Amino acid sequence: MDLLNNLALGFGVAFTFQNLAYAFGGAILGTLIGVLPGLGPVATIAMLLPSIYALDATPALIMLAGIYYGAQYGGSTTAILINVPGESSSVVTAIDGYQMARRGRAGAALAAAGLGSFFAGCVGTVIIAAFAPPLTELAFKFGPAEYFSLMVLGLIGAVVLASGSLVKAIAMIVLGLLLGQINTDVISGVPRYSFDIPELTDGIGFVAIAMGVFGFGEIIANLGQPSEKREVFTKDVKGLWPTRQDFKNAWPAVLRGTSLGSILGVLPGGGALLASFAAYTVEKKMGMKPGEVPFGKGNIRGVAGPESANNAGAQTSFIPMLTLGIPPNAVMALMVGAMTIKGIQPGPQVMASDPQLFWGLIASMWVGNLMLVILNLPLIGIWIKLLTVPYRFLFPAIMAFCCIGLYTLNNNNFDVFMGAAFAVVGYAFYKLGCEPAPLLLGFILGPMMEENLRRALLLSRGDWGTFFTRPLSAGLLVAAALMVVVVMLPSIKSKREEAFQDAD
Template sequence: MDLFNNLAIGFGVAFTFQNLVYAFVGCLLGTLIGVLPGIGPVATIAMLLPATYALPPVSALIMLAGIYYGAQYGGSTTAILVNLPGESSSVVTVIDGYQMARQGRAGPALAAAGLGSFFAGCVGTIILAAFAPPLTELAFKFGPAEYFSLMILGLIGAVVLASGSLLKAITMILLGLALGLVGTDVNSGVARYSFDIPELTDGIGFIAIAMGVFGYGEIIGNLSQPAEQREVFTAKVKGLWPTAADFKRMTPAVLRGTALGSALGILPGGGALLSSFASYTLEKKMRRAPGEVPFGKGNIRGVAGPESANNAGAQTSFIPLLTLGIPPNPVMALMVGAMTIHNIQPGPQVMTSNPELFWGLIASMWIGNLMLIILNLPLIGVWIKLLTIPYKWLFPAIVLFCAVGVYSENNNTFDVWMVAVFGVVGYAFLKLKCEPAPLLLGFILGPMMEENLRRALLLSRGDWGVLVSRPISASLLAASALLLVIVLLPAVKAKREEAFVEE
């Protein structure tokens, strides 16, 4: 009964006129900007974060959550229509979604992504509402040693989820950890690796790295191509809804993807991307029906499964944020920033000290998912028209929007230059075929790992054995070691690479 009482409180908060308006604005803005090539949920929320400063805390988080879902929907739209994943978890959607678009079946592909995401989002929200309170009890058992071991598991997870070479993924994580060390020492308060630049004493801004590597890096990469190769694909969408045969094939894929995503999304280290990768791998292993299109050639299961897993993982990724105070991915890190701005400390105490915010946010997720499905299905034609804008006009608008967004964060031109520098770095990553997601996760988790490790060592008087003498910490480290061993096995490496090959 407590669950229903709490949800009643949440829907009472979410169904106020003000919060409904902010949920709608968040969904609309997130979808609109998420559709633009080169900008995903991280850059979208980063740009629009300053707009929430003056809002009440509940409204601000509801709007940001709406932006998150909207940008994810938009990311799948660009993946299907123009072969450009709007975000890292749409990488797998590109493989079959773009092939469907080339065959004039963009409508069924977009509908499959939208309907699968809606169903998975609803299931993920139910799991969040049902299991967040019990997990909060577990959160109270976490000390510095457990937090450190959990973040190690997250970084190992980042190695697993990265496409391409494992060596490159590990290098990107180490680079992210190194960038996270720039700033002021946790214990002594002395500036380190700042090269006597005053703006670096507070560390490198996460938004500057995210916008530069993902936004500007993608733009520079597109501009480096000949004009005919970066021309937006403009095939006409024939029909919106999947056929009866499509529904028959995609429904089991949606159910499998939802189950996988709900479980894997709870893990720190990018659960949504890990979920979409695992779902695509699973679908490829399932037996194909007679006459079914091969994977990599436009199979609707290759769109519906990963998109469902991605959205379910996105919903359940709120669990470690709200119960443990740990952001499992870059978007959740920005949500932590938004909560901090409004003097809310993320963690177990949110549920007890601010139940209206906690349950209002959960209730708004249902409303946001419903708004997105109503918004996106009729607007497919509009998004296609938006993407037919010549790139020579589109990219200056994206560059300007990013610059305005990062400047408005601190009113500092240094941040704008930092975005430009990381844009060049992002382009270098593209040329070297390095996946930037592990770098961002290393950058986020690095300072938190350092703080918790040093705190654990202080409490244990310098005894490193504290990491393995506490049961939860030892279990997390054992899981990390097991995951690393599994991913390094030759058979698993081959399967992992096969899932990312664009045939």
């Protein structure tokens, strides 16, 4: 009964004209910045923080939240159409979504992503409303040792899901971990591996790597093909809507992705990124149905599962931020900053001291998700028009958008140069048949793993046994070890090689 009363209060707040307008504005802006390669929600929210001084707390947070989950929708659009993940959590969507676009099925891929995102967003919002208090207890149990073990599990999962050679996948992860070490040491404050370049003291930007490896690298690879083989953007597009068989294949993947995303989104350090990788791993492990397209070649489950997972994860990542004041990702850290600007102390007291803000924000997520699906499904035809543009016109436009996006990160040429350097690296990966997605996961999780490893060892006074004596941490490490054992079994290994034999 309390839940119904709280939701009634929330919808009363969300359905005021001002809050509807800000939810709509945030959703539209989020979709646009998701579609524009290089402009993610972190950069946009950071740029908009000064503007919230003139707003009340509730509309300000509703708008910023709309930008965040709107960008999850938009990021999948560029991932599917031009193989440039607009968001880190869209990296996995690009693997099969882009191949669907190449086969002339971009409309079906975008519709599967949009509908999966809408369903997962709604479920994620229900979970926030119903389970915020008990789920925060689970998050309370996660100390540095548990976070470290969770990330080990995530990296091993990335090796398992990578197409092609296991050795290449491990090499990609190790390279990502090494690139992640270029930063300032968290504990001593000393720059590491920066070679006296001031811009490297904060580390290499994720966007520069993603743009270079996926965006520029793909363009160079395409330009290396004879013009008649560049069918990517000139092929006739068939069917803007998924077929009945597509729906039949996709809906179980949507349910599984939503479940995974809802769980992982709550855990600080997990969130939308780990959820999308985990969902893709699960889909590949579910086996193939007769007549189904292989993974990595345009399987609709490879779009529906990860997209549902990253949207559910994006919604439930609000739980630790709203109830504990712990930001599980960079966007939530900015949301905490926005709450502080408005004089609100993030944490358990928000639900009691400012119920209108808490429940109004939750109700606005339902409204925003509905707006997004109503807006995005009719726009599929417009996005598809991109595919009919001749490649000679399209690739300079993509390059220009990417360079603008890179420059606007820090208003610095250095990020553009880094993107260009990683373009060469990305092309080398393409030639060597290496899957770059594990590199990105290693790069993102590496610094977080190191920080939690050192914190856990400091708290245990150097006792490595702390990772095995804590039940949750031990359970996660056992799961990681089992995953390694299973993938090394001769029967599984041969099946895996068979599945990926033509992945290149």
